[in-house]
Amino acid sequence: MSNNWYKNEGEEKLAEKLIGMEKAALEKWFNGDSSGYRDLWSKKSFSYFDAVCVNRVDTYDEIAKLAIERVDRKLYAKHYEVRNERVQAVGDMAVLTYQLYCERNLINVNYNCIEVFQKEEDDWHVIHSTWSIIRPMEMDFSAMKEIV
Template sequence: MSTSQPSYEQNYGSEEHVLADHLIGLEKAALEKWFKGDTSGYEALWSARSFTYFDAVVTERVDDHETIKRFLSTIRGKLFAERYEIRSPRVQAGQDMAVLTYQLFAKTNLIDMEYNVIEVFQKEETEWHVIHSTWSFIRPMDKTFPNINKVV
């Protein structure tokens, strides 16, 4: 067994490796912009046709791209981090759909991020877009938020 890749990846065929690298690359490109205050990466990655979103600090599901676009406009230019870390990314794929899960860690100017992230991708014509996104706190019962800044 190779130690250079997780054990589940050893069951991947070459197409699955290419897809996993592509989807993780799309997510990393969106995060690169995100942590520079630019929300356009997620605005483009998240499906305009069919999108839902759960966030750790919002009690209800967002049910469309227009609503998330309005939310993104309220934080554009306000969230920054010098670096971030994606841990244990994993892509599980079926025909024209895939799920990316990972843990995200970043110390930002607003909050310390420690999230479990779930991105459900669907191939729309020739491009992959996220049709559902969930960002939930890792072990929320252990969290305290004494210094959280208001984002909106």
């Protein structure tokens, strides 16, 4: 990884771990399987903002239900690319930011992603997630396909 913003080997290893967890969840997500994110999201404390949600989602149960309804066996990506990953950490909290460029079966969308991780017991979980569209004023939603 070796980016100049990581101060030591410990920070770099944590960044590799969290980015790896996120990429593993994305791989499942874009193959119509929300289980990777459902495992990554905190069941104790979770919130979520998305470009298609009017209000913040405030619980794990709510986001898990939405993910199953919207993703499982419905959402697929022809191609996606994660760019500009960065982890900033203090103690048992870490923020992962990255850009996601994807060609999906419903509509092609590019996101700025923010994942706030917290260490719970012996593992890390996302306690807040925000997916915002890169340059939303340029996004044309007229081509979006209906979810069957």
